Amino acid sequence: MDLQVTDLAVARGGVPVLEGLNFSVADGRALVLRGPNGSGKTTLLRTIAGLQPALEGEVIGAGERIAYAAHADGLKTALTVTENLTFWAKVFGNSDISAALTGFDLLDLADRPAGSLSAGQKRRLGLARLMVTGRPVWVLDEPTVSLDAASVALFAEAVRAHLQAGGSALMATHIDLGLDEADTFDVTPCRAKPRVSALDEAFL
């Protein structure tokens, strides 16, 4: 099942930021969103992940199929790397975290508290979480922030393996991951024109 977005308009804080979005991500493909800061990429991804309602239009093939990774990694600093990953695996009904630990080179850090990791290591742990969700559509917001070149390569490898297994990925990133399966979508032409809202501001 493809992820399909039709005539989608999204709003941030009640103000429309993007409108008329049409794209689809087929299984085995990745779509990279591009656009300047503040153009609404994060808002779009949050809408697709179901965290906020769409202003208009619809998203098909999202919902329970999505694994979402935001700017924040959702790590508990008092828990170890293994405990953090195991928790998310259990939430998604899985139990095997070894592939995720190896995939993101976290084996040596497995027993360290997440609070003692560096920013890049935390990010790797946050991305490793995607692998334990078992969900087919990865929705990623700036996944490569604070990663070094080697870790970006690890991440690209994980995405490639995920795509080859029939999954798909939608991500906002400015780094070229060197994925052959990736298309690019520029959100700039879809920026919303200012419109007069019929709703009372107090209820937005």
Added chain:
Amino acid sequence: MIALLMRDLRLAVRAGGGFGLGLAFFLIVTVLVPLGVGPETALLSKIAPGILWIGALLACLLSLDRIFALDFEDGSIDLLATAPLPMEGIVTVKALAHWLTTGLPLVLAAPALGVLLSLPQGGYFWIVVSLLVGTPALSVIGTFGAALTVGLKRGGLLMSLLVLPLYVPTLVFGAEVARRGGEGLVVQTPLLMLAGISCGAVALLPFASAAVLRINLR
């Protein structure tokens, strides 16, 4: 859901988790009251049930803003919202974890602290019963308040203002059960009212908490 409960309990007992904070606060309140009131045993034993209840209520309030604030700051709440758990389940588990780490220790500590306030002989059993029945309501109502104010900077004070009035019925009937029990009177009516408040809160408020949490995540 069990995974979430276990994680919250584990976090509570790890460093910086705040487990025991409410208990310590409860202890201090019950130690300070006799110092302030003076060594009049008759007066103390008269006000003991009320003081224990107010102490428990404030101790409960103290840890409420941690229920969602920490998960909101590190982004876990967004990730949990996209996980296969229903939001109502998440808030129920959060309330249960709060009760297990705050409410239950208060229930168990209350008889020991009752000695400091020279609680009447018959009151020990009833203070435990009333707290056991009433504190789940405190946790669930508090979770609702925490969900309302999640994401607000310094929302703790606003939350107290929102939550304390909602605690009034629980406090009134809870303290009444403990007072009547201590004086050897019939406790059936206030006890049933207290149980009713708890059951109603546990059954209905998770839906309200889940709804406001969804709105706050937008």
